[in-house]
Amino acid sequence: MTPQQTAYQRMLTGDPIDAIEQARSFLKKGTALAYYEEILLGALRLAEADAAQGRLDDVRLENIHETVSEIIEDIASHETAEGSAGAEVPARKRKIVNIDARKLGKPVFCIPGLGRLDDCAALIVADALKREGFNARVSGADTEIDAGNAETICVCFLEEVSEARSSFTVRKFSRRAASARIIVCRLGNFEADKEQRSDDVAPQSLATVIAAVAKSASIKTRREQ
Known part of the structure; x- marks a missing residue:
């Protein structure tokens, strides 16, 4: 399966743990924005295609929403903890964007x-x-x-x-x-x-x-x- 298909499958189960682990693995080399663009939105497009065909019931739709919410929250928490632990790391190497x-x-x-x-x-x-x-x-x-x-x-x-x-x-x-x-x-x-x-x-x-x-x-x- 593609990473998008894997993420979608994990969304359907309603258990965000595996999806979060996939996100964290991606973030070891990539950015959160790249993960959102390439993986998370890709998985949601697969979900939307199924929804358009009437293949997703209310339980599965709620599972997807909860999983996406958990992923976004975990990424933020993980980056905050990472930023605190690496406060001395040069700004250009950090993944957290400074507010303009x-x-x-x-x-x-x-x-x-x-x-x-x-x-x-x-x-x-x-x-x-x-x-x-x-x-x-x-x-x-x-x-x-x-x-x-x-x-x-x-x-x-x-x-x-x-x-x-x-x-x-x-x-x-x-x-x-x-x-x-x-x-x-x-x-x-x-x-x-x-x-x-x-x-x-x-x-x-x-x-x-x-x-x-x-x-x-x-x-x-x-x-x-």
Whole structure:
């Protein structure tokens, strides 16, 4: 099996231990962002394909969500412990990203799309953005958006998203937060992203999501100067 298939199989069991061990093994040589991009999202795309065929019941969908949550939490805990133990290690060799205070301010809210697995995508996008220094949040997003406390909203999809659905999503959230930039993250097909420009409105990989959010922050900064 491929690493993505192995991760997916472990998600289905509802026991995150083996999935966490796979993640830790990857992180010995790679970064958390690379693990999210190559393995975790790859496994979730397999899950989404099964979900679209009606092959996943509520128990399995909940198992997947819980496993993804546990993996993200464990990676953060593991890196924090590793960082504390290696405080004298040069910054360039550490895996923990230092926060860029210039990117803080009003949060970037990560909202799941319509599918049951989109919650997982939102968790991954939020953590990826945090690692790049952005104030990204998932919990409490709806309340904060309606209160006008959002400058950027990332709506995260794993299922296939048509242009009509993408446009509708932008209009829907623009009505709720007129001044916010809406980014539709279409994470169901990484292969399509290889030809994509980093400033696209609908990024399809974590790398282009981060680039799109960075562009949004840059536009805001220029307007304030």
